[in-house]
Amino acid sequence: MNNERIPVLTELELSEIDAELAHVPYRSAAAIDAMRIVQRHRGWVSDESLQAIARHLEMSADELDGIATFYTLIFRRPVGEKVILLCNSVTCWMKGCDKLQRRITEKLGIGLAETTPDQRYTFLPISCLGACDKAPVMMVGDDLYENLAEQTLDEVFRS
Amino acid sequence: MTVQLPLTRNIHADRRPTDLQAYEQNGGYQALRKAIPGMPPADCLQTVVDSHLRGRGGAGFPTGMKWSFVPMGENASPGHKYLICNADEMEPGAFKDRLLLECDPHQLVEGMILAAYTLQADIAYIFIRPEYLLATERLNQAIADCHRKGYLGKNILGSDFSLDLYVHVSAGRYICGEETALISALEGKRANPRAKPPFPQVSGLWGRPTIVNNVETLCNIPHIIEHGAQWFIGLGVSEDAGTKLYGVSGRVRNPGCWELPMGTPIREILEHRAGGMEDGYALRGLLPGGGSTDFLVPEHLDLPMDYSAIGKAGSRMGTGTIIILDDRTCPVAFVKNLIDFFAQESCGFCTPCRDGLPWSGQVLEDIENGRGRPEDLETLERQVSFIGAIGNTHCALAPGAMEPLQSALHYFREDFEKHIDDGRCPYGEPH
Numbered sequence: 280m281n282n283e284r285i286p287v288l289t290e291l292e293l294s295e296i297d298a299e300l301a302h303v304p305y306r307s308a309a310a311i312d313a314m315r316i317v318q319r320h321r322g323w324v325s326d327e328s329l330q331a332i333a334r335h336l337e338m339s340a341d342e343l344d345g346i347a348t349f350y351t352l353i354f355r356r357p358v359g360e361k362v363i364l365l366c367n368s369v370t371c372w373m374k375g376c377d378k379l380q381r382r383i384t385e386k387l388g389i390g391l392a393e394t395t396p397d398q399r400y401t402f403l404p405i406s407c408l409g410a411c412d413k414a415p416v417m418m419v420g421d422d423l424y425e426n427l428a429e430q431t432l433d434e435v436f437r438s
Numbered sequence: 439m440t441v442q443l444p445l446t447r448n449i450h451a452d453r454r455p456t457d458l459q460a461y462e463q464n465g466g467y468q469a470l471r472k473a474i475p476g477m478p479p480a481d482c483l484q485t486v487v488d489s490h491l492r493g494r495g496g497a498g499f500p501t502g503m504k505w506s507f508v509p510m511g512e513n514a515s516p517g518h519k520y521l522i523c524n525a526d527e528m529e530p531g532a533f534k535d536r537l538l539l540e541c542d543p544h545q546l547v548e549g550m551i552l553a554a555y556t557l558q559a560d561i562a563y564i565f566i567r568p569e570y571l572l573a574t575e576r577l578n579q580a581i582a583d584c585h586r587k588g589y590l591g592k593n594i595l596g597s598d599f600s601l602d603l604y605v606h607v608s609a610g611r612y613i614c615g616e617e618t619a620l621i622s623a624l625e626g627k628r629a630n631p632r633a634k635p636p637f638p639q640v641s642g643l644w645g646r647p648t649i650v651n652n653v654e655t656l657c658n659i660p661h662i663i664e665h666g667a668q669w670f671i672g673l674g675v676s677e678d679a680g681t682k683l684y685g686v687s688g689r690v691r692n693p694g695c696w697e698l699p700m701g702t703p704i705r706e707i708l709e710h711r712a713g714g715m716e717d718g719y720a721l722r723g724l725l726p727g728g729g730s731t732d733f734l735v736p737e738h739l740d741l742p743m744d745y746s747a748i749g750k751a752g753s754r755m756g757t758g759t760i761i762i763l764d765d766r767t768c769p770v771a772f773v774k775n776l777i778d779f780f781a782q783e784s785c786g787f788c789t790p791c792r793d794g795l796p797w798s799g800q801v802l803e804d805i806e807n808g809r810g811r812p813e814d815l816e817t818l819e820r821q822v823s824f825i826g827a828i829g830n831t832h833c834a835l836a837p838g839a840m841e842p843l844q845s846a847l848h849y850f851r852e853d854f855e856k857h858i859d860d861g862r863c864p865y866g867e868p869h
């Protein structure tokens with residue numbers, strides 16, 4: 280691997296990672312935090328980012344990738360500006376999440392695990408969001424939408 | 439005046455957060471001021487033991503007993519001890535910790551300071567699922583405010599006790615909620631559960647003594663320290679002590695989460711709090727404590743919601759958040775949704791869980807889609823007894839996954855048979 284091609288993590292990313300390193304006993308212990316930090320800045324964790332993080336944490340990229348792929352919300356593929364997380368667990372399912380899924384696909388032209396061509400949205404299923412009393416629910420980016428109905432989807436995704 | 443519903447006294451209908459000032463005006467941090475300097479750690483521990491508090495994370499393990507395994511004083515080797523709050527809350531149907539985290543973050547922080555003081559732990563973490571963004575923001579604010587006030591950091595309230603508290607945001611995986619998997623995740627690794635022994639109380643995070651407790655468990659601590667063990671025991675209306683956050687989701691008029699005396703009858707929760715079933719729906723069954731608990735049926739409605747009564751009825755109180763199965767929802771598809779969840783969330787370490795759960799899911803899918811064969815029911819029964827047996831797997835995920843299936847085969851057997859006989863699902867898609 281040619282080291283010169285590895286982009287250096289930004290100052291901001293490094294300082295945030297180093298803040299995590301300050302309270303763990305060894306560098307690789309901050310692996311998940313570091314990937315989350317980079318993902319927050321770049322949307323996802325590319326191979327190049329992964330290698331840069333691994334070097335900074337003094338671990339192998341393979342080992343780091345093994346950790347990355349274990350966790351659902353570390354993205355190793357590019358995602359749109361906002362990720363749609365539609366809950367498909369039991370209460371949301373009873374309250375019609377399958378129908379909502381079809382409506383989102385209809386509106387945005389993407390199925391699950393796909394990204395709109397304009398890179399605005401990536402559509403993913405998610406397990407119970409811990410808001411079952413407000414089912415059905417979804418998150419779009421940082422926002423939680425509760426008691427969803429098809430009309431709400433029309434408003435949220437009005438372009 | 440003594441408080442009857444301590445956990446939610448600062449929780450408002452509009453779910454605005456209680457900030458430090460409001461928390462203190464309502465008596466907050468009085469328990470901490472009582473313990474430091476008034477109560478040595480051993481007294482705090484004895485009070486928690488005497489209170490009969492049981493863990494609210496699902497298993498109901500007595501909190502005081504769990505804490506008493508942590509080496510103290512001369513038995514403790516030099517080095518850190520850790521306290522971890524389990525705020526992963528990813529079990530389908532569970533939404534109670536979110537309420538406590540978002541609406542009264544200081545109650546949890548005070549509980550954690552007191553727990554850490556009792557255990558003489560000097561570092562604490564709140565391990566929180568990544569989707570709980572609002573809770574994370576409010577916890578970080580509460581922690582910053584506590585540092586300014588001298589409730590956290592060096593020499594708390596002028597004593598020689600010091601504590602650092604960090605929020606660790608997870609990267610999403612249900613298995614992280616299992617306490618030894620959580621410790622692996624906090625160490626920055628894949629969240630595989632670990633063999634016990636050694637128990638975390640002796641060798642947990644980075645090999646050091648570690649206590650993992652649920653959010654609701656820890657939120658009880660300030661009240662127990664402030665008002666005493668007898669007061670806490672007196673709050674319950676059946677065998678178990680304290681109050682409990684009960685939740686109901688599904689086709690009821692008023693789904694939600696309420697604090698009630700421990701042991702409140704299920705009927706009262708469903709009818710008085712949740713408002714009864716929605717018009718046009720009747721109750722078929724319910725999972726009393728989240729997606730990994732066995733079904734109960736209408737004949738159980740007068741049971742008290744506590745650990746012992748629900749246990750005797752063949753289920754578990756689990757998280758205390760009830761999921762309703764109504765008469766218009768297919769029980770086979772309901773259970774299949776849950777099994778698919780557990781199969782997806784398996785960490786893959788043990789064969790019965792990694793390979794068995796997808797197999798159960800496939801059999802259920804065949805039955806649901808009209809391709810079931812009579813022998814499938816036997817296959818499912820065999821899976822239940824093999825995957826469900828404690829000891830065949832490394833952690834409780836797989837046995838938990840089998841609980842709704844096993845009880846559905848018992849209570850709703852005619853539904854499974856009808857699917858197979860008719861070659862189709864008699865219910866429509868939920869709407």
Ligand SMILES: Cc1cc2nc3c(=O)[nH]c(=O)nc-3n(C[C@H](O)[C@H](O)[C@H](O)COP(=O)(O)O)c2cc1C
Nearest residue numbers: 493494495524526527528615616617651652655834
């Ligand atoms: C698969 C699995 C997931 C779990 N998830 C959680 C969880 O999200 N929150 C929780 O408090 N306990 C969870 N538990 C229980 C924990 O292992 C542990 O018993 C609990 O956090 C202890 O806290 P307590 O004694 O205060 O109840 C889970 C257990 C298993 C087997």
Ligand code: SF4
Nearest residue numbers: 785787788791831833
């Ligand atoms: S039972 Fe499942 S989740 Fe638990 S350790 Fe085994 S494979 Fe992992």
Ligand code: FES
Nearest residue numbers: 366371407408411
């Ligand atoms: S089932 Fe969707 S939020 Fe719990």
